[in-house]
Each structure stands twice: as structure tokens, then as C-alpha cells.
Amino acid sequence: MTTAVVMNGPRAPLESRTYDLPELEPGAVLLRTLGSEVCGTDVHLWHGQLAGVPYPIIPGHVSAGRVARLGPGDPARDVSGAPLRPGQVVTFLDVYGTCGRCWYCTVAHATTRCPARKVYGVTLSADDGLFGGWAEHIHLKPGVHVIPLPDALDWRAFMAGGCGMPTALHAVTLGEIAFGDTVVVQGAGPVGLCGAILAQLRGAGQVIVVGGPEVRLAAAHRFGADLVLDISALTADERLAAVRDATGGRGADVTIEATGVPAAVPEGMRLTRDAGRYVVVGQYTDAGTATVNPHLDLNRKHLEVRGCWGSDAGHVYRSVQVMARYNRQFPWAELISCEYDLGTAQCALEDVAAQRVVKALIVP
Structure with missing residues (x-):
């Protein structure tokens, strides 16, 4: 069993929900969540300012986690093509299901406008599974773009930048x-x-x-x-x-x-x-x-x-490399004002909405 925070609708109080751990498909990954950010998008979701959101949802669209389990068969691979390993610390692109075949994907090279795209923590329902970061575990479906965090970059430092x-x-x-x-x-x-x-x-x-x-x-x-x-x-x-x-x-x-x-x-x-x-x-x-x-x-x-709308896997990958390279010049983790557990996620959301913090993290 595992626990997640659920947003049932606009302005609704956050609630805790218990899940069974999922059966993994070939190519899927189960992460043990290390941290997930609370950002302006989560405030927009709470205020009901985004269309097409399938409430209830598990918020948290940018997260870091440790690989807990891999699906059967050939292991899932990261964006560089290397197989993922249990225990590895990774992040992932929150956008899932970009088709790679539509006009925006193939001609415009603007995958952020693909009509098939889904987003963890935003447009995937909590009724369908562990598809948001405000949870003890995250289920990465086959095809999710996974980016390992190098040893030179602590996961908290990366999450200080977040989305x-x-x-x-x-x-x-x-x-x-x-x-x-x-x-x-x-x-x-x-x-x-x-x-x-x-x-x-x-x-x-x-x-x-x-x-x-x-x-x-x-x-x-x-x-x-x-x-x-x-x-x-x-x-x-x-x-x-x-x-x-x-x-x-x-x-x-x-x-x-x-x-x-x-x-x-x-x-x-x-x-x-x-x-x-x-x-x-x-x-x-x-x-x-x-x-x-x-x-x-x-x-x-x-x-x-x-x-400029959102980001794609290349932007996340490059962000990881930049933050690892320049983490001595810029102490990224200092951007984190406060960390909250799942039980205080409501307080975290309200603090971000009121701009009382620079960066807030949910650390299950």
C-alpha cells in the first residue's frame, strides 16, 4: 500500500488516499518519491483556472524519485538509451503520450502543442493511478521520458529549480x-x-x-x-x-x-x-x-x-546538465524556502498561492 494527496476539485480541501502498488507493464517504472514541487500550476489547478482537468487528480508534475521497481522484460531506458537500474535517482518529463505523428510533432517540431499530450499531476486522473508527485510512489508509464540525476547534482538542488x-x-x-x-x-x-x-x-x-x-x-x-x-x-x-x-x-x-x-x-x-x-x-x-x-x-x-509554452524532454535534460555543471556558482537548494510532508500539503499550497515562499517541496 502507498499514500497520495488528492485534489478533488477547485477550492476543495486536499485529501489523503491509499492505493495498492500498481502491477507494472513492460517498460514501466515505479518510483519511490523523494520530492515533488508545489508550483504556480498547482495553484492554478486549485483555483480551477485550467480547462480539461479530470478531477480528482494527484498534484505534482515535476518530481524526483528513486527507482523502486522496473516492469518485466527489457528494462525501461533513460533519454540517453541506457537501461534504468533499481536505486537510481531520476526525474522525468511530466508530459506523457506525445504522439510523435501529428503535424505539430513531425512538421512544426513543437511537441508542447501535440493534442495527444497528457501531463502527470495535471491531466491524468487520480482514479486511474499514481500519476502525480504528491505521493509516496509514482507510476511511470511505458514511454515516459526519464532523465537520471548525476552524482554531482543532489535531488534537492534539482528540485529547487523544478519546472x-x-x-x-x-x-x-x-x-x-x-x-x-x-x-x-x-x-x-x-x-x-x-x-x-x-x-x-x-x-x-x-x-x-x-x-x-x-x-x-x-x-x-x-x-x-x-x-x-x-x-x-x-x-x-x-x-x-x-x-x-x-x-x-x-x-x-x-x-x-x-x-x-x-x-x-x-x-x-x-x-x-x-x-x-x-x-x-x-x-x-x-x-x-x-x-x-x-x-x-x-x-x-x-x-x-x-x-513560449512549457518545455519538452530536451529542456529538462539540458536543465539537469546545467544545474550539475554550475552548482558551485549557484547554490540552487537555497531557493527552497520550506519542505512539507503529505499531511501538510494544504499548507504548502496556500503558502505558494500567497507567495510566502520562493520554492516549496512536498517530501513524502
Whole structure:
């Protein structure tokens, strides 16, 4: 037997549920959960802001675990083709079932838009099994992309980035940051903080973080931001003036939006220099509309705007390699504000919703 936390519906209190351990199919993996993150997506799920969610669900879409058991026959393999071993510490891409045959998979090479995709902790029902990380065990179906964590990277250090790191890696890659660029990151949550770190690793000459609250701004300072602007202390006009002052009057070469607030988008366009790039990654749910002036904010600025949705197996794999390589320069685990067990998962969810923490982990 094993235990999981279940979210029965929007705003419903979290509940504990007991499961039998699953019979594994050939190619399947059973993980003993080491830790699973509590992120903004879980708050969106609790608030009922995502469509097509098959409540009840077991939340937790990015997790780390130890291989407890492998399905019969040839063992499951990791993304490099190596067979998995009992006792190995791994993470996995939360997206499951991408078809590999549709137009988005084969022509556009945009697997995040595959209509067949399912997501652990989001679009797989708790009635069907252990398909979320807020549980003592996780059932990885055949075909799930598994990425081993190297010895140089403690699982807590990896989970400090959580889904924010591969998402930010996708956004920063789309931003094509060049050596010496000034990069503005809107938002100081996990995606924004990881974006600010990755911008430094790509050679940014200056990194400016715009956001709040103080606990997250303090983390931005510790992890190398050159300038931090508190949205609670400065108006939009004052923030624009501060960025212009820091960039010779031009604005940022690249701006990355990681707020989830629609009004941040027109502001971000104005924070970016003429002929610059603007990557929108934070608008994961439909939080409403924003008004832009197509002439002043887009056309006359010759602005390039790129939307960024989620991440794929390559982004997770690269995140693991980057975090392992640079774990001395960036003490990733310091981003973890608090750890919670399954019995206090409700408190963890409420703390993340209130932005009282930078990163919260469920550690069964």
C-alpha cells in the first residue's frame, strides 16, 4: 500500500488516499518519491483556472524519485538509451503520450502543442493511478521520458529549480541572449529567478529583475541580478524610467515575461528597446486581456515577440546538465524556502498561492 494527496476539485480541501502498488507493464517504472514541487500550476489547478482537468487528480508534475521497481522484460531506458537500474535517482518529463505523428510533432517540431499530450499531476486522473508527485510512489508509464540525476547534482538542488528551470531554459533560448545584452526579467518567481540565472550563463552584460514580494527579490539579489525593481514601491512609469536609465535610454535588448499578469505584457514591450526581443512565458492560464498600442508598442519599435509554452524532454535534460555543471556558482537548494510532508500539503499550497515562499517541496 502507498499514500497520495488528492485534489478533488477547485477550492476543495486536499485529501489523503491509499492505493495498492500498481502491477507494472513492460517498460514501466515505479518510483519511490523523494520530492515533488508545489508550483504556480498547482495553484492554478486549485483555483480551477485550467480547462480539461479530470478531477480528482494527484498534484505534482515535476518530481524526483528513486527507482523502486522496473516492469518485466527489457528494462525501461533513460533519454540517453541506457537501461534504468533499481536505486537510481531520476526525474522525468511530466508530459506523457506525445504522439510523435501529428503535424505539430513531425512538421512544426513543437511537441508542447501535440493534442495527444497528457501531463502527470495535471491531466491524468487520480482514479486511474499514481500519476502525480504528491505521493509516496509514482507510476511511470511505458514511454515516459526519464532523465537520471548525476552524482554531482543532489535531488534537492534539482528540485529547487523544478519546472521553473526547464521552462526558463526554453524562454531564454527563444530570447537568443547574446554576450553583453541587457536582459529584463519580469517576475521573481521560480521561472523568473531561473531565467535571471540562465541569462547570466548565456553572457548577459546586465540582468534586471522586476517583481516582488521581498522574499523573492532577496533571492534575485543573492543569485546575481544587477538591479532589482520592486513593483510595490515603483509605478510602471518609474520602472520604465529605471530600465531606461540603466540602458542608456534604449531599454532592454531582451525581456522575458514570467509574471502571469496580463498587464505585464504591454509594460514589458515598453521596457524593451527598439528592434529588441520580447519572450512571453508567464501567461500559462487565461487571466484576462491587456491593451497594447500596435503602432507604438510593436510596429514602430520593430519589436520581435515570441510566445513560449512549457518545455519538452530536451529542456529538462539540458536543465539537469546545467544545474550539475554550475552548482558551485549557484547554490540552487537555497531557493527552497520550506519542505512539507503529505499531511501538510494544504499548507504548502496556500503558502505558494500567497507567495510566502520562493520554492516549496512536498517530501513524502
